Amino acid sequence: MSNHLALDGAGPPANERALHIEELVKRYPTGVEALRGVSLGIESGGFFGLLGPNGAGKSTLIHCATGLAQPTSGTIRVFGHDAIGDYAEARQVVGLAPQELNLDWFLTVEETLDYHAGYFGMPKRERRDRTRELLETFSLTAKRDERTRTLSGGMKRRLILARALMHRPRLLILDEPTAGVDIELRLELWHYVQRINREGTTILLTTHYLEEAEQLCDRVAFINEGQIVAQGSSAELTSAYGVTNLEDAYLALVGRQELSRSQLEGLVS
Amino acid sequence: MSTAQIRFLTLWRREVNRFMKIKKQTIGAPLLETFLYISVFGAALGSRIGELHGIDYVVFVTPGLIMMAWSTNAFANNSSSILQQKFQGAIQDQLSSPASPLELLLAFALGGFTRGFLVAALTFIAASFLIDLPVDHILVLIPALFLVGFFFSQLGVLVGVRAEQFDDIALAQTFVLQPLIFLGGVFYSASLLPEPFQTLTYFNPVYYMINLIRYGFLGYSEASVALSLLALAAATVALFAVNLRLFSRGYRLRA
Numbered sequence: 360m361s362n363h364l365a366l367d368g369a370g371p372p373a374n375e376r377a378l379h380i381e382e383l384v385k386r387y388p389t390g391v392e393a394l395r396g397v398s399l400g401i402e403s404g405g406f407f408g409l410l411g412p413n414g415a416g417k418s419t420l421i422h423c424a425t426g427l428a429q430p431t432s433g434t435i436r437v438f439g440h441d442a443i444g445d446y447a448e449a450r451q452v453v454g455l456a457p458q459e460l461n462l463d464w465f466l467t468v469e470e471t472l473d474y475h476a477g478y479f480g481m482p483k484r485e486r487r488d489r490t491r492e493l494l495e496t497f498s499l500t501a502k503r504d505e506r507t508r509t510l511s512g513g514m515k516r517r518l519i520l521a522r523a524l525m526h527r528p529r530l531l532i533l534d535e536p537t538a539g540v541d542i543e544l545r546l547e548l549w550h551y552v553q554r555i556n557r558e559g560t561t562i563l564l565t566t567h568y569l570e571e572a573e574q575l576c577d578r579v580a581f582i583n584e585g586q587i588v589a590q591g592s593s594a595e596l597t598s599a600y601g602v603t604n605l606e607d608a609y610l611a612l613v614g615r616q617e618l619s620r621s622q623l624e625g626l627v628s
Numbered sequence: 629m630s631t632a633q634i635r636f637l638t639l640w641r642r643e644v645n646r647f648m649k650i651k652k653q654t655i656g657a658p659l660l661e662t663f664l665y666i667s668v669f670g671a672a673l674g675s676r677i678g679e680l681h682g683i684d685y686v687v688f689v690t691p692g693l694i695m696m697a698w699s700t701n702a703f704a705n706n707s708s709s710i711l712q713q714k715f716q717g718a719i720q721d722q723l724s725s726p727a728s729p730l731e732l733l734l735a736f737a738l739g740g741f742t743r744g745f746l747v748a749a750l751t752f753i754a755a756s757f758l759i760d761l762p763v764d765h766i767l768v769l770i771p772a773l774f775l776v777g778f779f780f781s782q783l784g785v786l787v788g789v790r791a792e793q794f795d796d797i798a799l800a801q802t803f804v805l806q807p808l809i810f811l812g813g814v815f816y817s818a819s820l821l822p823e824p825f826q827t828l829t830y831f832n833p834v835y836y837m838i839n840l841i842r843y844g845f846l847g848y849s850e851a852s853v854a855l856s857l858l859a860l861a862a863a864t865v866a867l868f869a870v871n872l873r874l875f876s877r878g879y880r881l882r883a
Contacts, residue, residue, distance in 0.1 A: 387883070419883075422883060425724040426723060426724050426882065427720055427723055427724055427882055427883060428882055428883035429878055429882050429883070446726070447726035447728065448726070450724060450725060450726045451726045453724075455720075455724050457717075457720060459717050461716060461717030461718050461720050461721070462716070462718060463642075463713065463716060463718035463721070464716060464718075465645070465646045465649050465650075466642075466645070470645065474638055474641070474642050474721075475721055475725075477634055477635065477637070477638025477639075477641070478635055478638055478639065478721065478722060478725035478726075478727060479631075479635070479725060479726065480630075480631030480632065480634045480635050480726070481634065482629070482634065522721070
């Protein structure tokens with residue numbers, strides 16, 4: 360089977376897409392090429408999963424799209440705005456919940472949300488109302504005056520998600536949002552994210568939980584060694600790899616079919 | 629208020645909030661340190677030294693101490709704030725916002741400038757209760773203090789951006805900045821030094837800053853006021869240009 364499955368059709372023009380990436384290359388000064396000509400399109404209102412093994416280039420791609428990394432070459436457009444040339448317009452409509460718990464230890468929970476909204480130019484009254492709303496949504500109201508360093512891991516994760524949503528982004532990027540969180544938060548999160556997706560927010564999700572990606576995402580891309588090797592709907596990918604679920608398609612991609620649950624179940628029986 | 633104004637104000641508020649949350653360390657300690665300098669060098673040693681160039685010793689050293697308070701606090705605040713945020717990754721929140729490199733640089737710089745100003749102003753107020761400190765040339769003093777504050781704020785930003793560990797900041801502060809300040813004539817008049825130390829002092833940029841501030845307060849300077857002011861302004865602009873280039877390139881801030 361070819362490693363490069365072109366399941367993504369031409370689709371609508373770049374300006375109508377939430378995220379449009381063309382021939383993106385990121386080469387670090389050490390010479391490491393984290394992204395090698397990545398092209399990707401996410402339709403407005405879509406729920407897109409970006410899957411791949413550790414070190415495949417998922418976070419680098421996200422960092423390039425949000426201004427945390429500078430691409431070596433290629434184009435990134437966010438709702439038609441060039442992420443490099445029109446970075447202010449592009450970043451204004453993106454919310455990022457990064458994989459790392461990158462909270463400022465000096466700030467309280469409430470300040471974290473308020474300052475983030477301020478960076479995006481939200482007026483005071485709007486910041487106050489939105490902060491109250493998200494504190495409530497993510498069950499953080501009782502912790503509002505606590506410094507972020509005193510929060511548990513789960514609470515920090517909630518806060519990072521709330522922070523990403525503060526400025527009402529049109530594209531929400533969730534980089535491993537459920538890594539290390541309990542089942543309750545995971546379900547709460549997915550309910551919330553599905554709701555805002557139905558209301559029009561585009562979601563880009565990276566996760567190692569493939570069954571979640573299969574349930575949530577309407578389109579999925581596999582990235583490996585800095586290249587998009589397949590993209591399409593879950594059904595298209597499973598069919599292309601001749602397997603029954605996304606996990607097996609992923610294992611086929613990384614050449615570890617022997618780890619498939621069906622194989623393991625066969626061994627146990 | 630425009631979106632850009634809200635953004636800039638928030639970026640600056642965050643910097644001020646940070647140092648105000650640890651004000652015992654960031655405001656109280658430097659204030660006590662300066663007060664101790666005035667007490668030890670002024671009251672204790674000053675009574676033995678008497679006058680320098682016809683000025684009471686304690687009065688002679690106080691302008692330099694005010695400048696030292698402003699400069700060291702502006703530097704320390706910005707260098708440690710930026711490195712700390714890089715360490716925690718919290719700086720990503722600002723970097724992924726629509727803020728321009730210029731907005732980010734000015735806000736970081738202004739944070740340290742504000743802390744330096746607060747400590748210097750409190751030092752001045754406290755000193756005014758203890759000694760009779762004149763302000764002879766306010767039109768020189770104000771721009772000189774502002775330039776000194778802005779220069780060291782920028783220097784703090786530069787060191788903070790370049791630093792990869794806290795040791796890098798300590799190295800700059802302990803082995804470069806403090807010797808330059810202490811040997812720049814805060815506690816003595818360079819004209820009284822034997823050679824080659826007197827000539828060596830003329831190569832120390834901080835010497836000209838201290839002279840400017842001393843002239844603003846006391847009307848006494850050993851160096852050309854106009855030339856010192858011009859050189860300080862040029863150095864500040866040059867440092868700002870270097871920092872702006874680093875921020876625009878994302879040097880050690882963006883991968």
